[in-house]
Amino acid sequence: MRHLVGKSLLASVLLAAVLPAAPGHADARTSAYIVVLADGVATSSVTADHAVTVDHVYSSALRGYSGRMTAATAARLARDPRVVLVQPDGVATTTAQTTPTGIDRIDAELSPTAAIDGTDQRVTVDVAVIDTGVDLDHPDLNVYTAGAKNCSTGKSADDGNGHGTHVAGTIGALDNGVGVVGVAPGARIWPVRVLNAQGSGSFSDIICGIDYVTAHANEIEVANMSLGGSGSDSACGTNKDAMHEAICRSVAAGVTYVVAAGNSAANSSTFVPAAYDEVITVSALADFNGQPGGGAAATCRTDVDDTFADFSNYGPDVDLIAPGVCILSTWKGGGYNTISGTSMASPHTAGGAALYKATHPTASPATVKSALQAAGTDNWNTGTDPDATHERLLNVATF
Template sequence: MKKSAKFITTAMLTATLLIPAMGVSANGNAVEKENGNEKFRVLIDSANGKEMKNAKSQYGVQWDFENEGFTTNMNEKQFNALQKNKNLSIEKVPEYSIEETSSEPLATYSTMAASQSTPWGIKAIYNNNYLTQSSGGTGINIAVLDTGVNVNHADLATNVEQCKDFTLNSSITNGTCTDRQGHGTHVAGSALANGNGGLYGVAPQADLWAYKVLGDDGTGSSDDIAAAIRHVADQATALKTKVVINMSLGSSAESSLITNAVNYAYNKGVLVIAAAGNSGPSQGSIGFPGALPNAVAVAALENVIQNGTHRVADFSSRGYSYYDGDYSIGKYDVEISAPGAAIYSAWHTGGYATISGTSMASPHAAGLAAKVWATNPSASNVQVRANLQSRAKAYDILSGSGAGYGDDYASGFGFARVQ
């Protein structure tokens, strides 16, 4: 059933292990300085309860992950001093960023082009070159963890169910998820644009959970992202609803906080979709969280037909060729492919833009997952994932570096489509 454009505040329903607390300002991309020293995010842990209590009191808490420790901000001098404390474990928290390629200039448009109501990627995933509008996704939530979303955009406003910021004031801020970068709005558009402004995404009847986890420069701290992933899982449980997470972000560095959060969400029935990364065509170039076994890594396809199929973009990250043909998913595996080059979608200005990257491929897959799930709402996330894999096998990708018959390290199982 279509939700109101008003945000549903669900803080009272949250059963999360995360305990936001007072601390230093938490915009993951902000430069914080103290006495001329730049501050950065760290994870502190210890089996010594007294030491942990003292550390929390001294440095403040960004996010409390309980058994995993807590995060806070400090400068290099403080970090070096704390490393001498043998009772504490301390490590720097990796930063993550949007998975958008800069291989071509950004093209922006103030008004909707009638010819783009169903962009090439939507037509391709529906396998219908004459498609004029899309449908599906009713009752399924797509959580877009990104730079935020313009929730007033004509093609998104009536889908918005939650809007939250994880980068402010050491806590979850309800009712705000402002996108000043554009990336998150573009991603949301590909997944579920509703056509009210003229643009259609893959699943226009799905509901949008817009979670701002990245700053206005497109970067953010992995603990903010991990907090949002866990919050999605807890909201899904509390509200008894089905949720697909889309993360069009990544890093070459694995974050234990994100890994554990992805596993937590997956075990709670959430389907996690992530961009493979834009470091191709080299092997072993998939970034995190896409590289995780419990995340569906999505490769990017171009609007080019070669050898009878769409072509994997050179920029799209690859897995390892020695895993080709096994039709199983492990660490550093591409799982499926979706349109990701020259993608037209919504923009944070209220207009539209064309950009490329596996960031653009991931929401096509997330939208498809929501559409598939809506047809069988009693299915589990594992079953929906298997369904996507089956659909991908039906459209093998034979073009692009590393692509070939069957399961390959460039396109994975293939291009998962509606039909």
């Protein structure tokens, strides 16, 4: 599978052979060519001798012209001693910014706060990515390196896996005309590394990350946790689960937590932090074209368009569904990648929470969750949900 960075700059030269037409079968079709002349040769002196429709005349960077002609004429020109080069014209495209399908599907491009238009105007909000770290100098991310924290292996919060950088891009990749764009473009990303380069980590490392975020709760509005392990829910204050107690206190401090439901096609009640009531738990939608209605062909993996992703966890603990299949986003090493999982659905929602907090800075985590659910839609194939609780699809058009 090849992953593209938006649209690559290309100069694809047409490789049609420049051959004379067969006798008695002259080909009158014309194509575009570029003709470079020897120094001192006037364009008019050459075009007068050959049947050419001239488009551009070059006189500074080089001497020559472009125009339309038949293959036979191009062949004759190539043999003319006054001509240095006859080259089929090529095609180039801009290095344009790509709007990932997930951004389109949740209507982030309609959000007045996101204001996605290719101009780098950043959403003023801080989001912690509790993950494998983040590429600290990725050109398409607003990474707050002074706020980086490493609770895992190594000495740096720099991403050794790619997963955390991908999450960060979906949340807040810059609206700068290149690469991709996130749900809350330019949101300030706090890299909190709790997983190693293989994408695993201990609960104690994760609690270290939660503890760090809580210490900065006056600055960090939203935290994303696209990770999980075995466990179950408990009530805050019962001291039965250290990670839950940490999240309870962090949420009480004002941080909105968004987490992945999990990728085991099972009930999320046996996975933490997905089972916790205080977080926003997100399942994954399979969407291949950013549009409702279904019917789009699968791209990076086999699934059915506009349906509950075949790998996604489900159950009453799930609060929202968001795109999580074949999501293009930023990657370690300054690159981009397309991957799938509820890990990709969660940051769409974290980006939505960031948009809401940007315009409702005093909103509590419970209020943020309610607002996201209220703005959601049922404009997806809810009949494919494995359980009776059909979560609403994230939509941020009004945020």
